[in-house]
Amino acid sequence: MPKNSFWQWYVSHQVGTGSGISAMPSMHVSIAVLIALSLDHLNRFMGLPGWFYVFVMQxxxxxxxxxxxxxxCVSILSTALIGGAVGCWQSTGYKREGGKGDNPWQM
Structure with a gap:
């Protein structure tokens, strides 16, 4: 039923409640923010194009x-908060049980 409804709205160019597909938060914007945060962490100058990309994506x-x-907006805020929380957690010196050294990717 919903598949047919979407198609009918599309071919008749109707716009109404439920006639579009949208999700909150936007994963497009969230991934762009994650990339921008990563680039900004590496180098402030490298972060500028990343933040510009966030603006363009939004x-x-x-x-x-x-x-x-x-x-x-929810994507930007939630990704920044999660990124900040993960950064704080990593700065506490967390080590996995049974880990071999300081490299978290080392098995």
């Missing part, structure tokens, strides 16, 4: 009607 996702503006 603007594009709203303009192309993939998401509403609040979806991207």
């Amino acid at each position: 603007l594009g996702s709203v303009h192309l009607a993939w998401h509403s503006a609040i979806d991207g």
Whole structure:
């Protein structure tokens, strides 16, 4: 039923509640923020293009009607908060049980 409804809305160019596909938070914007945070962590200068990409992704996702503006804002905020929490957790010197040294990727 929903598949047929989406198709009917599309071919008739109707817009209404439930006629689009959107999810909160926007994973497009969230991944862009994650990349920007990573680049910014490596080098502030390298982070500038990453943050510009976040801006373009947010603007594009709203303009192309993939998401509403609040979806991207929630993505930016939640990704930054999760990234900050993970950074604080890593700075505490967490080590896995049975780990071999300081490299968390080493098995």
